[in-house]
Amino acid sequence: MNHNPVRGMDHIGITVADIDAATRFFIDAFGAKVLYDSLPLEGEDNQGEHNDRVLHLVPGTVVKAVRMLQLQHGPGVELFQMEGPQQREPVRPCDYGLQHFAVQVDDIDEAVKRFEQAGGKMFTAPQPLTFPAEKGEGNCFCYGQTPWGSIIELISTPSPLPYRQHSDLERWKP
Missing domain, CATH: 3.10.180.10 (2,3-Dihydroxybiphenyl 1,2-Dioxygenase, domain 1)
Known part of the structure; x- marks a missing residue:
């Protein structure tokens, strides 16, 4: 018997220039709630070759903050604030x-x-x-x-x- 391991959408990830401003937008526009900060803005930046490889980043990109939001129903919204040498x-x-x-x-x-x-x-x-x-x-x-x-x-x-x-x-x- 072939069991489908997929349960459904867990979250979407969005890179933003200002994680606090984006959080306020999602709270004001959709009633989102902050679940947790995976990487607090006040904490240490996350960077390096391992990070570049795992996230497929342009070398030299710095992950400044990561935050998970909850909408009332459906998948979560994961916000990333990054700074890098090449951003589009x-x-x-x-x-x-x-x-x-x-x-x-x-x-x-x-x-x-x-x-x-x-x-x-x-x-x-x-x-x-x-x-x-x-x-x-x-x-x-x-x-x-x-x-x-x-x-x-x-x-x-x-x-x-x-x-x-x-x-x-x-x-x-x-």
Whole structure:
């Protein structure tokens, strides 16, 4: 018997320029809570060849702080503050690689308001979901950018998703 060892998403990791500012953003925008600091900002920096190899960092990168946040439901958010000789801007949705994560919300207008009050910038007002498998009364989304440049989607799906008419599988929803 072949047992699938995968249980589900544990956390996402985001590198930020200022871990305290990013923490405040997640608290203000999403009600996040600090679980723990793996590497406190006031502590010793983490750097060296072993670290470069394990995390696949550009040599000379210094890990200044690491903090795990909890959202009400779903995976954790692990924030990294690093300084290095080569750092790039965050990716856009058209770039290769992990380009956004989505947060399920009950009241998208209130979520947009909190996101913006926390310092984020929404690209548009909430839009109806347009993929046929996701359309439904009140089902909507919008993309926004955090103060440090990462992309977050807010999504609300109060109506059943039409894909369920043709599938026994269920999309995870907190």
